[in-house]
Amino acid sequence: MPLSLNRANKAIALLLLGGKEYVALMHVHKDFDPEELKKQMLEFVGKINQLPPVRSNVKRQYRERTVYYLDILEIENKDVLFKVGVESGTYIRKLIHDMGEKTGLGAHMVELRRTKVADLTEDDGLSTLQGLEDAVYFYEKEGNDKPLSRVIQNIEKAVDFLPKVWISDFAVDTVCKGAPIAVPGVVKFNPFKLGEWVLIYTLKGEIVAIGKAAIDSSSLKGIEKGIVIRTDSVIMRPGIYPEYHKTQ
Template identity: 25%
Template sequence: MSSNAALQCVRRLFERPKAGHAGTLDPFATGLLPICLGEATKFAGIPLAAHKTYEAVVTLGLATSTGDSTGAALFSGSVDGYIDRLPETLEGFRGEFDQVPPMFSALKHKGQPLYKYARAGAEVERAPRRVHIFQLDILSASKQDVTLLVRCSKGTYIRTLAHDIGVRLGCGGHLAALRRTRIGTLDVHDAVTLDSLASMNLSQRIKHVHPADLVLAELPWLGLDPLSASAVLQGRPVEGPSQGVSGMVRLYDDAGRFLGLAVRDAQGRVVPKRMCSRPLLGSRQII
């Protein structure tokens, strides 16, 4: 199921509110797909920049045209002794490095996603992108499959990582399965499946909806007095409190209700960026 298909299912189950998802999953992947409803859609883009965590199954001994199990075979090699060489190979992928995005991706070239060129048999030159892998651990390994825990920066392609690991080992490799377990502070253990939602009535489903500011939990926050809170909701900058935070911040009123997203500038002013239409229940109220 595509990310958009999952989004439309959720919209239908919640009687079609405005909705958006915070980070596309490949159709063959599973795991965490944050869905933002109503006012929360204003902040759906923020988790896209957060670090992601995946469990990836890499099948060694076969490289494919797509970098995953859906593609045609390109190269096969012996996997004998790969387990002994794997830890040293993975060490070369930890930290920052340049990664070339795969042709089978949604990145656009001249207005068209790359996968459309790939399906037509065309190759497009892609500029490498700087990515950062913070954690790359072996969870399990068998004769041909290795399961990895990957925590990485935005824009990291796990199918490319799987392919490149196979290249370094000399045997070829592709991504056989992928599960996203975490985006920033959002964890798959706190999620609910589509099947579970479908089995509930509307009031039961609503209990699984989290406050809108949860997707911003990694950002610092500022509390505002009533006059300042009213001003920022109208889009007017205000003088910030004495709290020493700067940059992008979450805003709350004196009751702990969520107001929106702002930037605190070098002069200490709080400049509204994306504001709620009214104060909302905030996650700080239910801690």
């Protein structure tokens, strides 16, 4: 589970919007043909309607979710180990139950391990709590910050899956103070839609803030004024870039 420090706390919640990857162990209740089971499991890739389990923190009503991919890793007797990539808010335990229902075999989840959140994977130098404790020890006792620097990731990496807008230097300080971004301040951008969360960057690639799109990016062509992004959470401190004073 990703943890955040200091000003990155303002952005960490956006990881919940990113997709997830899990490795799950499913136990099938009846004997089955492996090839037929694989075929039926792959039918769950794509859009699905899922009813949250009884013990959940959301209202129990059917919700559309996306299963991006599903790979069977191993089958041993009645146990099936598989990797699955899903949209945020997808319940793997319920997915396995639904697979058992559809196949008529019955199934339940035995083990579950999350291997990816948004663009963060186990291969990105993520640490266990013991690894973090060791890194802090080396820093405090020996002044060695290399283990700690491997454990702590830049917040830009955690939220890199979101669309981005790069703003001019003159707009940075005002955004650091919570101002929205108007058309003249936008230098370049990735496509985004009205209401989407957008990352706001300097031209040097430094994250400034996170905001919500006030328009579709396709609307930027042909307009010279108006609000593009409404700033929500500011990451960069004011004063790093020069304050802009509009001349009369």
